[in-house]
Amino acid sequence: MNEKWKNAFNEIHAEPELKQSTMDYLSDRVYSRSGREKKKIFTVPRFAAAAVCLAAVLLFGGYRLYFIPTAFISVDINPSLELGINRFDRIVSVEGYNDDGQELADSLNIRFMNYQDALEQLLADDTIEELLSKDGVMSLTVAGDNDTQNSEILEHVESCVDGRQNIHCHSGDSEEMHSAHESGMSFGKYEAFLKLQELDPSITADDVKDLTMHEIFDLIEEYSEDHNNGGTSSSGIGSQNGQSNSPGDNTCTRTGSGTGSGSGTGSGTNSGTDSTGHEGHHGPHHDR
Amino acid sequence: MRSEEEARRAIGLYGDTVRRICMVHLKNYADTEDVFQNVFLKYVLHSAPFDSDEHEKAWIIRVTINACRDLLKSFFHSRTVPLDSLIEKPGQIPEDHREILEAVLALPAKYKDAVYLYYFEGYSASEIGSILKKNVNTVYTLLNRARQLLKNRLEEVPDIE
Structure with a gap:
């Protein structure tokens, strides 16, 4: 009985090809030294290549993360320069936008510093101290894509310059900043230029480029004063003709309107004297 | 090596x-x-x-x-x-003993080893116990249950000694 069972399994044998493939497998995996070495040689560069790729990706990502500025502080007196700040609040670029600015940028060693320390150092710099003491006006403009970082920086900048009269702080948006860079100006100056251009459209970027901030602010002030004065006088000419003349004419206008003559567009002085004349003549007539 | x-x-x-x-x-x-x-x-x-x-x-x-x-x-x-x-x-599966082999293959996995070792390799229950790391009595139980299952499919199933 048991024989029958034994025979059942006896008919099953390991196929010769199975044995052969196993021997091949063993000699490939274990015995063949050349095969092993081949594999080793092959695996090392493969791992190295993978590692290099990974390192490249990490480096590139890290570079982008660290070296691409996400916010800018534009510093303008006459030297105008711009500090690029990355997302870790470090200064990653210092760029001068005119010769003075370039010089100052070269002399400052604030790259990779925290922007708060850098700003303190910048304000303590001899050149800037000197310019500020000579009645220069400094403008600090914060711009960037990240609103949170922007407002944080602006807050700090404001607290940093607190108590100094001749330093202005404001923030702007990054789009304007890009167009400022296109026209070759730092953002703070460009903002001032835009303000100036609003008042006098004939002013171009080139005119403003080499002016100090103080000069630009002076110009703005000048223009806006002009504008205000010119504005009221011109409107006065149009609508309040009679009143703007000498006090003696006042009566004329009053009497003129009383008689119903000389209204409308006629020139004020003439109609005024005319009506006085009329009044003068008419009066006695009536009395009589 | x-x-x-x-x-x-x-x-x-x-x-x-x-x-x-x-x-x-x-x-x-x-x-x-x-x-x-x-x-x-x-x-x-x-x-x-x-x-x-x-x-x-x-x-x-x-x-x-x-x-x-x-x-x-x-x-x-x-x-x-x-x-x-x-x-x-x-x-x-070879034709001659198809029935037996098919019956063994149809068993639940836990019985297969014991059946194979007992009926074909001729190991005793205690030897099977040491190979499978199981108690001898457990091996007997496995073999007896497997035999019952085999009996459903086959006319003759050798006894367990």
């Missing part, structure tokens, strides 16, 4: 046994080939000496059973169905 000659000898001596255990557990040739190669790779890399040929054979059986179980347990196996298991493969 064992030499190439030893490997060749072992494959010649125990290849059939390994192949049979694979047949009992596995359903396709690719898996069988995997286990077969793994068993002999382990053998070649296993450098501790064996007390006797019997010891060596028992070691091979033990390793083969474990390899089959590992393969069947693996995630890939538990989630996929091999294509050739969908097709009937009568070629794998």
Whole structure:
């Protein structure tokens, strides 16, 4: 009985090809030294290549993360320069936008510093101290894509310059900043230029480029004063003709309107004297 | 590490046994080939000496059973169905004793090893117990239950002594 069972399994044998493939497998995996070495040689560069790729990706990502500025502080007196700040609040670029600015940028060693320390150092710099003491006006403009970082920086900048009269702080948006860079100006100056251009459209970027901030602010002030004065006088000419003349004419206008003559567009002085004349003549007539 | 000659000898001596255990557990040739190669790779890399040929054979059986179980347990196996298991493969089983083999293959996995070792390799219950690392009484229970199941399919099933 048991024989029958034994025979059942006896008919099953390991196929010769199975044995052969196993021997091949063993000699490939274990015995063949050349095969092993081949594999080793092959695996090392493969791992190295993978590692290099990974390192490249990490480096590139890290570079982008660290070296691409996400916010800018534009510093303008006459030297105008711009500090690029990355997302870790470090200064990653210092760029001068005119010769003075370039010089100052070269002399400052604030790259990779925290922007708060850098700003303190910048304000303590001899050149800037000197310019500020000579009645220069400094403008600090914060711009960037990240609103949170922007407002944080602006807050700090404001607290940093607190108590100094001749330093202005404001923030702007990054789009304007890009167009400022296109026209070759730092953002703070460009903002001032835009303000100036609003008042006098004939002013171009080139005119403003080499002016100090103080000069630009002076110009703005000048223009806006002009504008205000010119504005009221011109409107006065149009609508309040009679009143703007000498006090003696006042009566004329009053009497003129009383008689119903000389209204409308006629020139004020003439109609005024005319009506006085009329009044003068008419009066006695009536009395009589 | 064992030499190439030893490997060749072992494959010649125990290849059939390994192949049979694979047949009992596995359903396709690719898996069988995997286990077969793994068993002999382990053998070649296993450098501790064996007390006797019997010891060596028992070691091979033990390793083969474990390899089959590992393969069947693996995630890939538990989630996929091999294509050739969908097709009937009568070629794998010899015609003469088809009934017996089919009855054994139809048993639940836990009985297969005990049945194979008892009826074919001729091991005693206590030897099977030491190979499968099970209590002798447990082996008897397995064998008796397997016999009951086999009886449903076969007219004659040898008694357990």
